[in-house]
Amino acid sequence: MTSKSSQSLNIPKITDSVAVVIPTLNEEQGIEVTINSIPKEVSNLPVFIYVIDGGSTDKTIEITKKTGVTTFHQTTRGKGAAILEFIGQIEPEIIVLIDGDSTYEGKELQKLVGPILEEKADMVVSTRFEKMESGAMSSFNKFGNWIFRTILGTYGIKIEDMLSGYRSFRKSKFLELALGNVSFEIETYLTSEAIRHRWKILEIPLPYYKRKGKTKLNPIRDGWLILRAIVTMLIRLKPVPFFSSISILLLLLSIYPTALVTYEKFVFGEIEHQPSVVLAAFLIIMAVQFFFFGVMMHLQLSSMD
Ligand SMILES: Nc1nc2c(ncn2[C@@H]2O[C@H](COP(=O)(O)OP(=O)(O)OP(=O)(O)O)[C@@H](O)[C@H]2O)c(=O)[nH]1
Ligand SMILES: [Mg+2]
Known part of the structure; x- marks a missing residue:
């Protein structure tokens, strides 16, 4: 079943569980692989998958319904807005965000959830650069990432991969953050707020593969939004x-x-x-x-x- 109400009716108490949240927009080529790569259980906790769709016009919804995962339909626009719109309605306490383009290693979920449960970290981020498949990121995007990392490093903020889409945290802690209106650049604002709230951030290198399907990222438009978010971050933090x-x-x-x-x-x-x-x-x-x-x-x- 795929509606919000049926999910909460069928599963009375799922706060002691893990939610894997997948924002999607036309990901018919990657979504099934992504969903199937996610284990059903980690650290003896059940894993629930939630897709938040931004209005796909391809077969994404059909596929998510077929796989039986809960599918939310976003009323706003942008990946960040999608997450903010529904995160409060997701019952599990441990949240893992992952993109639906099959670029991240779903089966490594344990590595993201373990440190949160053991309270070794408030946010675990899968970093992409060490184990990146060739061609998974354009040179332009790599350069952009290097610029952002260097700017932050200059001000003493050591974050290896601020823009990674695969990360975990506690929902209750996430809801304490002031994330405001974000569209795509959620990762940047999340990192900034996490640092401001003195979260322990653990970065772990995990594989990063070539995406399936077409990118939704516009390097110039989104690069500009991210740069703006970084400046806001520096004004707030330093x-x-x-x-x-x-x-x-x-x-x-x-x-x-x-x-x-x-x-x-x-x-x-x-x-x-x-x-x-x-x-x-x-x-x-x-x-x-x-x-x-x-x-x-x-x-x-x-x-x-
Ligand atoms: N719900 C929702 N999801 C979105 C929206 N835009 C993008 N996404 C999803 O967010 C995830 C990340 O988007 P991508 O296009 O892969 O962006 P990226 O991972 O930064 O860029 P690539 O390097 O091309 O993979 C994917 O699963 C997209 O389908 C949106 O407006 N709404
Ligand atoms: Mg991607």
Whole structure:
């Protein structure tokens, strides 16, 4: 059976169990393999599979119904919105997210669930880069991932694979997070909120395969959304270092006009490039403003903790 109500009627208490949540949008080629790869039980807990569909027009729904997994129909748009819309209605306490394109190793579920049950981690993330099948990720996406990792690393946030779609956590802890309105970039906001709430994040390298079917990811549009989410993340998590780097950049830009007008003043007695005075003053004032903005943000955020 596949409706929400029948699921809760048939299974009276499933909080002590594991939910594998699969967001799908036209995944007829990968969904069955994904579902079949998921074990029926881990750590003696039953595993329930929930598909949240974003309006597939291919055979995805037909296949999920045939395999008998609970299928929700999203009323919003985007993978992140799909998860946020239904996660509160999913009964099991342990949640595992996995994509429906058969890129992740469903049969490794134990590795994601075990550390949560043993309280060794609040979130377990399967990282993709170490055991990636050749051709599973485009060079452009690899480069994007490297940029994001480097930006975060510069600010002391060591996350190997922030964008992995295969991860586990407790539902009760997830519901405490302020995730707001996310469309696709749920992984970034989830990571950011998890760090802000001081979750223990455990990253484990697991295989990552070439997707079946067509990607829903638009590298430019989604790359931009992810970058925006990263900037939001840095403002929230590292306000002083983040705004100080803008200050330093502005101070560096001010060196040339400042040096020019100072040189003219001392060597020729008057300043020929008057606009440079305005530019130098503007850049220096902005640099100071950004620095204090970061400090104020830090004070504001620490008073909210
Ligand atoms: N419910 C729902 N699922 C979505 C939506 N968009 C994408 N998905 C699913 O989210 C999962 C991840 O999407 P992908 O297109 O594989 O994105 P990706 O894994 O980052 O990109 P690839 O590298 O191409 O695999 C897949 O199972 C998609 O079917 C949506 O709007 N709603
Ligand atoms: Mg994928």
